[in-house]
Amino acid sequence: MIRLDDVTFSYKSGAAVFERFSWQAATGDAWAVIGPSGCGKTTLLYLISGLYQPLAGTIAVAGERVPRKDRGRTGLILQDYGLLPWATVQGNVELGLRIRQFYGLSDMNHAASARVAFWLDRLGICGLRDKYPAQISGGQRQRAAIARTLVVQPDVLLMDEPFSSLDALTREDLQNVVLELQAEMGITTIVVTHNIEEAVLLGRRILVLGQPPIREPQVVDNPCADLALFRDAPEFYNQCTELRGRLAR
C-alpha cells in the first residue's frame, strides 16, 4: 500500500504544489494520474519514490516510511528512459543489481543473472543485449528501462509519462505490455499521463489533479478497465468522455 498523509511540498522558488494532501493506493491496484501540465503529477511520483522529500507530512510504501531502505523496491520509469548511454542494453538492465553489489547488499549471482536473462527475454530485447541505447529505437529503450526496473523485483511500479514520446503503434504495444505485467505480477502501478485514453486504459482508478496547490484527491473509478478487449469496448469511450468532461471543469 502507498499512503500519503498530510503531505506538503513546494519547490524552492515557487508556491506549494501539495498542501496537506492525503491519498492512498491499495496493494496491487492500478492507478493513472492525469492533470494539466505543471499540476504536480511528476512531483507526486518523485515524492513516492523518495527522490523528493515532503516539507511536511509522511509518505509510506508497504508500511515503510519513504525513502525506503532499499529504494529500488519502488521502481521508477521515466519518460526519456534514463538509460546510461555508455552501457549496453544488458549493462543498463543490470544496473540496479550492480548498484546493490557496489553497496554490498547482494551479489551478481546466478539467480540475479537469470532474472536479467528472464526480463530481457520477457520484454523481447534479448537480441539487443549488446547494443547501446543510441543504437535502438525509442520503444526498445523503454522496454530496456522497464526491464531494468523489474529486475530488482519492485513491489511498486511508478511510470512518468512512459510512452509519450513514442509513435502510436509502439505506444499501444507497450501499453499492452504494462497491462500484461499488471495481470501477471499483481504489482501496484501508478502511471502518470496527460493522455486521457491512456489513463482510462491503464488505470482501474484515476487520480485527477487540478491546479496546485493540490489539497484533495479527485478520484474517478474505472472498474471496466478489467474488461477483456477494453480498448475497443463502448465502456472505454464512455469513460474517456466522462474523464474529458471532468478535466474540462
Place this chain on the structure above:
Amino acid sequence: MKGRQVLLTVVVLLVLWEVVARLWGVSVLPPASKVLLVFFAELPGLLGRHLLASTGRTLVSIALAVTLATPLGLALGQSESLSRLLSPLIYIVYPIPKIVFLPIVLLFLGIGDVSKVFLITLILWFQVLVVVRDEASAIRPEMIHSVRSLGGGRRALFLFVYLPACLPAVLTAIRVSIGTAIAVLFFAESFATTSGLGYYIIVDTWGRLDYAAMYAGVVAMSLLGVVLFFTVDGLERRLCPWK
C-alpha cells in the same frame, strides 16, 4: 584514420623532404635518409635517453593533471555553490598562456624535473578541469533520477554516471592539449637543464651545428606527440565504444 593512411602520409612527407633537401643541397636541410640514419643510430644512446626523459615528464604530467582535475571538475559540475565560488577564478586564469609562468615556476621550483612537470600539469589541468566541469553539469537530471531510484547514492552516481560521462571529454581534452604541452616542454627543456629533447635539440645539437642530429631530435619530439595523440585516440575508442 586507418593505419595504412597514416603510413602513406608519413612516406609521402619523407619523400618530399628527401627531394627538396637533395634539390636545394644546403647543409641546414639534410636529407630525410641521412636524418633517419642518425635517428636510428642515436636512439639506443643519447637521443633515446633524452626522449625517455621528455616522455616521462609528459606522462607524469598527464597522470597528475587527470588525477587532480577530474574530482574537482566533477565537484564543480555538481555543486552550484562551489561553481559560483571558483568559476570567476577559472574564468580569469584559464585564457592566460601558462608558459608566461615559466620564470616564476623556475624561481620557486628550481630547474629540475619538478618545474617542467608542474608547468605541463598546469596546462593540462585547466583543460581537463573545464571539460569535466562542463560535462558533469550537462548530465541530464533524468539519468541521475533513474540511478537514484535504483538505490544509487552519491558514490554510485560518481561510479556509474559522472565518471563514464566525463571519460570521453577527459580523453579529448588530453588529446587536444598534447601539442601545447609538448611545445611548452620543448621550450622549458631548452634552457637550465641537461636532459630532455628540448636540451638535445637546442643546447646540444644546434649549438654544435650538428644539423642531422638536430633534425633527428625534432623527429623524436614529433614522434612523441604523434604516438601520445594516437595512444589517447586508441584509448578513447577502446574505453568509450558508445561514442
